[in-house]
Amino acid sequence: MIERLRKGHAAGLAGLLLLTPIPGLAQDGATLLEENCAGCHAPGENGALSRIAGQRKSPEGWLMTIVRMRLFHGMEIDNDVQSQLVHYLADTQGLAPSETEGYRYILEREPAVVEEIDAPLGEMCSRCHSGARVALQRRTQDEWDLHIDFHVGQWPTLEYQALGRDREWLKIAREEVVPMLAEKYPFETEAWSTWQSAEKSDANGTWVFTTRLPSKGEAYGTLEVSGETQPYTVAGTLKTANGDEFAVSGKLNVYTGYEWRANIEIGGTTYRQVLAMSEDGSTVSGRQFLHAEDSLGAAFKAVKAGDGPAIAGVVPSTLAAGEATTVQIVGTDLSSIDLSGAVVASGGTANAYGAAIELSPDAGTDGTVSIAAGDASDKDGLAVYSHIDSLKVEPEFGVARVGGGGGSAGKVPARFDAVGYWNGPDGQAGTEDDVRIGIIPATWSVAAFNEEAEVLKDVEHAGEMDTSLGIFMPAVAGPNPERPFSTNNAGNLKVVATNGDVSGEGQLIVTVQRWNDPPIR
Structure with a gap:
């Protein structure tokens, strides 16, 4: 099992181990914690286990901790017990909803977020992992201090790496970073105390x-x-x-x-x-x-369902003008729906997903449609367009990774959307008053991003773009004898989306495999 954990895909690891059944909770979490962790973590004066008692984390954070105990310290634990422990620790020493705001992208494994982490955390922490990984923890000041010792012991070469060897790394970590972390991400917070005592909602239902x-x-x-x-x-x-x-x-x-x-x-x-x-x-x-x-x-x-009128969205959310069509207003308890904006509703039918509405957007119509049902609303939830002034590629910067070729890391594709815009009141594209239409159909292609990419024939070697889906599949990993110095199939590409006579561009870096890919990067 340990060896399988070493080689497994990280997202799959989290998906598998966070969903292991809990067979009847034969023992309470505190007992399981004592039986499985007290052999190494000594109890303090209050009986709480050292190190563990001074931390709070997300479910993925606690899972990573337990898996690390298995990989590096020989901890033996069944998956069902591990699942119970993750539940217990996340429930009793987790994070309040407000404490995860702004950092959920790392839990959701959003592939196109570019972090901007200010000093000193940018140099001290984000040179090895995401800043969100730090922000999704809460520790006492003593625990943050011990966390520095853990890093030195686990990765003794970090002081010789870039952004470490050019400064007094350990002194800065102890004297500047630890107090900052203790203040910014403290163990005891009002948000967590309030959430612990709050009544929790039931996921059961429709x-x-x-x-x-x-x-x-x-x-x-x-x-x-x-x-x-x-x-x-x-x-x-x-x-x-x-x-x-x-x-x-x-x-x-x-x-x-x-x-x-x-x-x-x-x-x-x-x-x-x-x-x-x-x-x-x-x-x-x-x-x-x-x-x-x-x-x-x-x-x-x-x-x-059952909480009164609510709207989840509209499908499709963008609509070409000139043809009568039916859109699905997705929601619950939508007994009365009001539309205002660039369409005329000619009828509708309630269904299990909300209501299907027949619309007649006139040719030449451009604008958004707001939807209301009782107290629920979706402002500008639907856009009707007869023309597009500009087109943007989202994300504007993407990363794909070569893979396969007999290695344990598979290819990591990248996906792009074409988003249409109207110019807005100033009549100029690319300004703050532009109006977002939404995702629209486009034809996709790639080109060399710069002269070096042209010389290295990156378009030929780095992979292929699906012309209709905007999904780029990178090439196989490993040396390529057709390239200079038999280098791999990395590349620097321009991503181009075209709709009619309007086009938009983004950038795609095709790079090497990510060998260490934990649930929280």
Whole structure:
């Protein structure tokens, strides 16, 4: 098992081990903690185990800690017990919802976030891992200080690495960074105390959702969550914008009263959901991605039935003017729907996903549509366009990784969207008053980003772009004898999206494998 953990895909590792069944909780969490951890972690005067008692983390954070104990310290623990411990620690020493805000992208494995971490944390911490990984922990000042010792002991060469050897690394860490971390990310907070005493919402019930599938575009559906013990059972239906329908099934665990982690199958393909329930339990949002490849995913939002009118979104969310069409207003308790904006509604029918509305956008129409149902609203939830003034590629900077070729790391593709804009009141593209239309169809291609990429023939060797989906699949890893010095298939590419006579550009770096890919990067 240890060897399998070493070689496994990190997202798969988190997905697997965070969903291991909890067989009846035969023992309480405190007992399991004592039995499995007290052999190395001595109890203090209050009986709490050293090191463990002074930390709070996300479910993934606690999972990484336990797996590290297994890999480097020979800890022997069954997966079901490990799952119970992760639950117990996340529930009793986790993070409040407000404490994860602004950093959830790292839990959701969002592939296109570029962090900007100020000094000294940028040099001290983010030269090896994300700044979000630091921000998703809470420790006492003593624990932050011991955390420095841990780094020196675990990675003794770090003082000789770039951004370490040119300064008094250890002195700065102890005298500047530890006090800063203790103040910025303290163990005891009002947010956590309040959340511990708050009544937690139940995930069981019917949820109506919107999302996007990598190869099928916008989609919506229902999830029925049921069960008395975790993991809960998830079942439902997903429909794409073009009418394809797929069965949905899977398992769900909820940590800390709001951290939603599910593995689900949609039409035979397994997806991973890393979501957060709102504090009142009426909505859940985050990111859903392919379990086998976390770079291919999209935002996911769901509203819960039974809590009054609620709107999750509109599918499709962008609509070319000039043709009568039907859009799905995705939500619950939508007995009365009001539309205002660039369309005329000619009828509608309630269904299990909300309501299907027949629209007549006039040719030449440009504008947004706001939707309201009781107290629920989705301002500018639908855009109708007859023309596009400018086009942007999102993300504007992406990364793909070569892989395969007999190695343990597979290819990591990159996915792009074409987003249309109107110029806005000033009539100029690329200014602050531009109006976002939304994701629109485009034809995709790649070109050499600069002269060096042209000389090295990066377009020829780095991989292939799907011309309709905007998904770039990198080439195989390993030496390529057709390139200078038999270098690998890395590249620096320009990503081009075109719709009619309007185009937009982004950048794609095709680079080497990521060999160490933990649940929190």
